[in-house]
Amino acid sequence: MEDNNVLFKVKEQLAKDYNCKIEEFNNNNENLITELKIMEGRRKYSNDKEILKILIINGKAVISADNCIKDWCIENLSKIPGEWMFLYSVLRRIDKKLNEFGYEIENTHHYYLPNNTNNIDINDFKLKWYEKDDIFQFKGDDRFDEAFAFNNNYPDTLAVAAIDDNGNILGMAGASEDSDIMWQIGVNVLPVAKGKKIGSIIVQALKNEILRRGKIPFYGTIESHIISQKVALKAGFYPTFAEIKVRKLKNEK
Known part of the structure; x- marks a missing residue:
């Protein structure tokens, strides 16, 4: 697109x-x-x-x-x-x-x-995908409170996790279906994985997949959350509206 x-x-x-x-x-x-x-x-x-x-x-x-x-x-x-x-x-x-x-x-x-789709460079972890029905296993898991909303008005519909060699989740990016065409991305990176660029990589991966499915990914954050803004920019997004x-x-x- x-x-x-x-x-x-x-x-x-x-x-x-x-x-x-x-x-x-x-x-x-x-x-x-x-x-x-x-x-x-x-x-x-x-x-x-x-x-x-x-x-x-x-x-x-x-x-x-x-x-x-x-x-x-x-x-x-x-x-x-x-x-x-x-x-x-x-x-x-x-x-x-x-x-x-x-x-x-x-x-x-x-x-x-999104600006465009980009190739993703993954070295130290693997990606694991979750479709809509798979996401419910994380309900009540406070580690992923930004990735998932569990709200019927904007249901969680797709997610991707960064997984280490032992099968542990390092970070999770999830998309909610805010409208028929626009899916909003949220992300959590676990403390043990901070500083490894995991957030921007999984957001980028999810952005690419949403575009591939013919939907529009968008990413929201607040003015004071500079780290989140950097994740968006590194993942290939640009600021558009508020x-x-x-x-x-x-x-x-």
Whole structure:
């Protein structure tokens, strides 16, 4: 799957997620505010009602807002450049407004798309693959909390492990089916294997296999996780878009 085709298909998915048209990602750098709707084929990460989602792509913000907060977004967020939407001062204002409706910012992530497929150089370990049904054996295994989510909204669908000569797992990369076309990669490397480039190698292997199956791998991390960002770059990904996700406030005990 060529880079341009990958990006077009991702924009198709994001248009479903944010109730807009593909061309609106490219026409200018002015922010776009849309009505938050449940679109067929959208990515879904929570069973709670959504009231706000924010996407940053091509230097602009695409804000999908429920009617309860849409006017506030128009007044307060329309003129903030997408590049600066994740400033803490801006996030604090958004979070404070969300609190009025019983919500809060859950996280800010930026996401990477694949450049291409690459040959993999493996010396000190072997790869072992796990299909969807095989993955359930790792449910409850805290070693792989980033590789697997075990969530019905984005089911784990494929994984690859680095295995040493004694059959021990050194690291695991897993893919969740976030939509019909986009599979998200998460990775865990065990402490004994840190510093051996295992993370980038198994992420690269999983990326190549997902592309071979006609799907689009993508990789997400947070701004402060420099190690994770390096894994993405070494595995042949490049940064493409970012999102703010919100959740209902948890009841204080």
